[in-house]
Each structure stands twice: as C-alpha cells, then as structure tokens.
Amino acid sequence: xxxxxxxxxxxxxxxxxxxxxxxxxxxxxxxxxxxxxxxxxxxxxxxxxxxxxxxxxxxxxxxxxxxxxxxxxxxxxxxxxxxxxxxxxxxxxxxxxxxxxxxxxxxxxxxxxxxxxxxxxxxxxxxxxxxxxxxxxxxxxxxxxxxxxxxxxxxxxxxxxxx
Numbered sequence: 444x445x446x447x448x449x450x451x452x453x454x455x456x457x458x459x460x461x462x463x464x465x466x467x468x469x470x471x472x473x474x475x476x477x478x479x480x481x482x483x484x485x486x487x488x489x490x491x492x493x494x495x496x497x498x499x500x501x502x503x504x505x506x507x508x509x510x511x512x513x514x515x516x517x518x519x520x521x522x523x524x525x526x527x528x529x530x531x532x533x534x535x536x537x538x539x540x541x542x543x544x545x546x547x548x549x550x551x552x553x554x555x556x557x558x559x560x561x562x563x564x565x566x567x568x569x570x571x572x573x574x575x576x577x578x579x580x581x582x583x584x585x586x587x588x589x590x591x592x593x594x595x596x597x598x599x600x601x602x603x604x605x606x
Contacts, residue, residue, distance in 0.1 A: 506553040513560055514540045519568035529572060529598035532585070536565060546591075569596065577601050 450473060451463040462473060514522070514536075522539060523529050534544040545558045569580055578600040584592045 503553070506557065509541050509545075509557055510553075512541060513557070514564065516564055516568045516571065519565055520571055523568060523572060524576075529576075530595060532593045532595045533562060533565065534593050536561065572598065 449465045450469075453461040453463075455461055460477075464473060518540075519536070522536070523531050537544045540561075545554050545561070547558045548554050573579055576598065578598050581597050581599060583595045583597065585595045586592050
C-alpha cells in the first residue's frame with residue numbers, strides 16, 4: 444500500500460490559494476516549496492528589473508553620445524557634395540555619422556528628437572547646396588535598409604536659358 448498524499452489547490456476570488464492535503468506533513472512540505480518558489484521568483488524578477496535598468500542606462504548613455512556627435516550643417520554639406528550627384532538618404536546619413544539608423548519613434552522621445560534634429564539640419568544643408576550649386580533636389584523612394592521605404596535625394600543643376 445502506498446502512502447500517497449492527495450493535493451487540492453484552489454485559487455480563491457481574493458487571489459489567495461487554499462491547499463487541501465490528506466497528509467499533514469506533506470502539506471507543510473508543499474507550503475515550504477511554495478515559499479521557496481515565491482522567493483526564487485522574487486529573485487528572478489529582481490534580476491530582470493536590474494537588467495532592464497542597466498539596458499536603459501546604457502541606451503540613454505548611447506543616445507547622449509549620439510547627441511554629442513550630431514553633424515554640423517558644414518559636415519553634412521561636405522559629406523553630401525562628396526557623393527555622385529550629391530545622392531543621399533536619411534538612413535545613409537545616420538549610418539555614416541552615427542553607425543546606426545534612427546527612426547522617428549514616439550515611444551522613444553530621445554531617438555525621435557535625434558532623428559528630427561538631423562532631418563532639420565539635413566534640410567538646411569540641402570537648401571544651402573541648392574543655392575550654391577544652382578540646382579534642385581529630386582526625391583525617389585527606395586528600400587536600402589530593409590522593408591521600410593526611404594527618400595533618396597538626388598541633385599540636378601537648373602537649366603539656364605541663354606538668349
């Protein structure tokens with residue numbers, strides 16, 4: 444004859460647990476295991492929270508570093524005019540100056556802000572190039588970095604009418 448205990452575990456409406464057991468010693472052993480598991484769960488949750496905090500700190504530090512490296516208008520102009528037909532895209536600019544591509548992201552205000560600052564400086568650099576080289580920009584859409592479409596800017600010199 445085996446001395447097996449039968450357990451009935453009930454989850455009560457208030458969130459507590461009721462345990463019924465046919466053997467008192469096994470019931471205490473079961474409760475001790477639950478306490479142990481509960482402590483282990485707390486430790487795991489604590490480690491996960493620490494890891495999240497460290498990752499957020501690392502990301503914030505990385506973004507601060509990127510903010511310090513935002514290219515000046517002069518740097519953007521120099522880079523763009525070095526390209527054939529002055530052709531460039533926003534992801535290409537990001538990759539060149541930061542080593543990664545940023546996207547506007549309302550869930551990440553820092554990344555969103557960085558994207559917009561670079562975009563505004565790029566726009567001013569394009570205006571300066573258009574004035575200095577007497578031309579205009581044309582825009583094509585391509586997918587150079589994955590599935591998302593990006594604007595690719597190309598430059599054409601304005602035709603001058605000679606009479």
